[in-house]
Amino acid sequence: MNEPELKVLVVDDSAMNRRSLSDMLGKIDGVRVVARAANGEEALRLVHSAEPDLITLDLEMPRMDGFTFLRILMAKAPRPVLVISSYAQKENVFKALELGAADFIAKPDVLAPTDEHIKNELTQKVLALRAVRRVKPAFAGSAPPALPKVPSPPHSVPRAAVVIAASTGGPSALMEIMSGLPADLRAVVLVAQHMPDKFTRTFSERLDRGSRLRVREAEEGDKLAAGDVLVCPGMKSMELRGTMMDPTIAIVPRTDEDRFVPSGDRLFRSAATIFRRRVIAVVLTGMADDGTEGCKAVKAEGGRVLVESEETSVVFGMPRSVIEAKLADRILPLHQIASAIAEEVRALDR
Template identity: 35%
Template sequence: MSGNIKVMVVDDSAVVRQVLTALLSKEAGIDVIAAASDPIFAMDKMNTNWPDVIVLDVEMPRMDGITFLKKIMSIRPTPVVICSTLTEKGAATSMQALAAGAVTIVTKPKAGLKSFLEMDAGDIIQAVKSAAIADMRRLKAMTTMPSQIPPKLKINEVMPEHEGHAIATSAMATTTDRIVAIGTSTGGTQALEKVLLSLPRTAPGIVIVQHMPEKFTAAFADRLNKICELEVLEAKNGDRVIPGRVLVAPGGLHMQVKRSGAQYHVEIIDAPPVNRHRPSVDVLFRSVAKCAGKNAFGIIMTGMGDDGAIGLKEMHDAGAETVAQDEKTCVVYGMPKEAVKLGAVDRILPLETIADAITHYGKQHA
C-alpha cells in the first residue's frame, strides 16, 4: 500500500459505498481503506488509519456531512471530495461544503445510481486524484480508469481552428470594449471568490469557466452574486458581456464569446467534452481569441490537468494580455503550469494580486 492514495468512503447508502469502493479499488495507485455509513463510524475508523482523501456524502443521519467536514478541517485538514445528489438542494449544500474546505464535487442521481456511478467512474477517479495532490494549507488559508471511459478530446476535435485569428486581428479597431476571460478548476471556487470580492462594479465584463457539474454552477453564481459588488450570473445563451457583469459557464455545457457589431455576447453550446471537461476553458479561450483578440485579458488559475493552456496561447498570440496564477498560491498547480510551459503567459501572479491586475487592466483601457 506504500505510496498509494488511501481513500475512505462515507455515505449512508450501502449501494454507493459498495460501488464506489469497487470502482476506486480497481484503479492502480488507490486503496480504499474503509467505508462508513455515517461520520460517527468514520471517525472511529480514522482514529486508527487516517485517509489521504475522503469521499463524503452531505446528507446523512446522526451527523451531516458539513458538520463532519468542518470537524475534520479543524482537527487535521484532509482533502474531501463531496459526492452530492444532482438537485438544487444538493447544489446549495455543496456550496457550503466548498466554502468549508472541500476540494471538489462529484454528483450522483436519485435513480439508476449503480449504472451512473460506473459510467462516470473516470470523473470520480480523477476527482480523487486531484484531491490527493491539493495543497490543503493553501485551501484552508482561503477558507484503474475503466477501459470504456470517453476519450480525452482536444480543442481542435470539437472546435476547429480553421478561422485562425483573422476575425480578431482585422476587426478590433471598431470597438474598445474589453473582456476578461478566466479559467479554473480544482480550488477555483475559493480562488474566484477571493478575486471577485475584490473587484469594483466598474470592472470589465468577465466570462468564467469553472469546472463544475450542472446545477452546481447556478448555486455557485448565486452565492457570488450575493456577496460581490459585481452582478454574477450563470450564463444563458445570448447574455451580453458588459462592465460590472460576470458570466459563469453553466455546468454540462460549453460557453463561447461571440461578437455582434461592437457588442459581445455568449453562446451556450452542447458539444462533446474537451479535455474531458464540459464546460472547457479551451473552448472559452479560443472563442475570445477569435472575437476579441487584443481587446481581451486571459487568466488561468488553480486546477489539475491542461485545459485552457492551448486556448490561452491562442489568446496570447492574438494580442491579448495573459496571466497565470503562481504555484505558491494554487491549490493544484496544473493548468497554470501547462500554460506557462506552452509560452502562453505574459505574467505569473499570486492570487492576492489578480484582482488588482484586472482593475488596472480596466482603468488602463477605459
C-alpha cells in the same frame, strides 16, 4: 518510480453507496479503501486510526453531518475531501466547498457500482486530488458576505473581456476573486468552470451574493455589458460572437474535440477574436491543461495572461501547463488575482 498508494476513507450513511464507492475505488490503480464510515463521528475516529490520504464524503448523515465533519477535519487534520452529493443538494455542495472540500461529484440517489459515468468521473478526480496542495477553506467555514451592487449604465459596452478558466478547486478560488473585484470594473468577466449541468445556476447565484458585480449563468444571445459576470452553463461551452462594440454569447454543445467542458480554450479563443488585445485571460487551479491553447490565441492578439501560482493552487495542472508553455505574463497567489485583474483593465485605458 511508482507513486505511493493512495489511502481513501469512504463516508456515507447508505451501506449500498459505501459498497458501490468502495468497489469503484478498488478498481483504480494505486488506490486502496482503508476504512468506511456511516456518519461524521465515526469518520473522525477513522481519520486518526486509518490515516487516509483522501476522503469521499456524503453530506446528509445522522449523528454528525458532513458540514460539521468538514469544520472539525479542516481545523484539526486537513486533507483532501471529495464530496459525493445528489443533484438535489446544490446549495449544500457549495457550502461544503467553502468549508474546504476540494471538489464534488453529483450522484443519483442510489449509486450502482456499474454506473460508468460516475466511475469515470470518480477515477479522474481521485487521481487529480492525489496532487492536492491546499485544503484550507477559502472563507473559513462561512459564506462570503453579501456585497452591495453599484448600478452601472444600462448596456455599457465593456472596454475589455476578462476570461477565466478553472477546474478542481475553482469554485472557492472564484468566490475569493469575485469578492475582490471592484464595482466600477470596466470589463465583462466570463467564466468557464469545469462543472456538471444543473449546478452552475446555483453556483452563479452564490457568486453573485459575494460580489459587487452582477453575476449570472450565461444564456444564448446574452449581450455583454461592463460589470457583468457570466458563468458558462455546465457540460456546455461558451463562445463570443459579433463585434467588440456589440458582443453576444453563444452557448454551444460539447463536441468530440472538447476534452473538458465548459472549455476554457474555446472561450479564450473566441474572446481573442472579438476583443483582440483587450483580453485578460486568467488560468486558475485545475487538473490537466485546459486554457493553454486558448492562451496562445490571446497572446497572439496582444492580450495578457494571469496564472495562479503553485502556492495557492489546489491542483497545479492547468497553471503549470500555461507556465511551461511560456505564456504567463504574471504568476500570482490567489489573494492577489482580483487586484491584478483590476490593474490590467485600468492599464488598457492608459
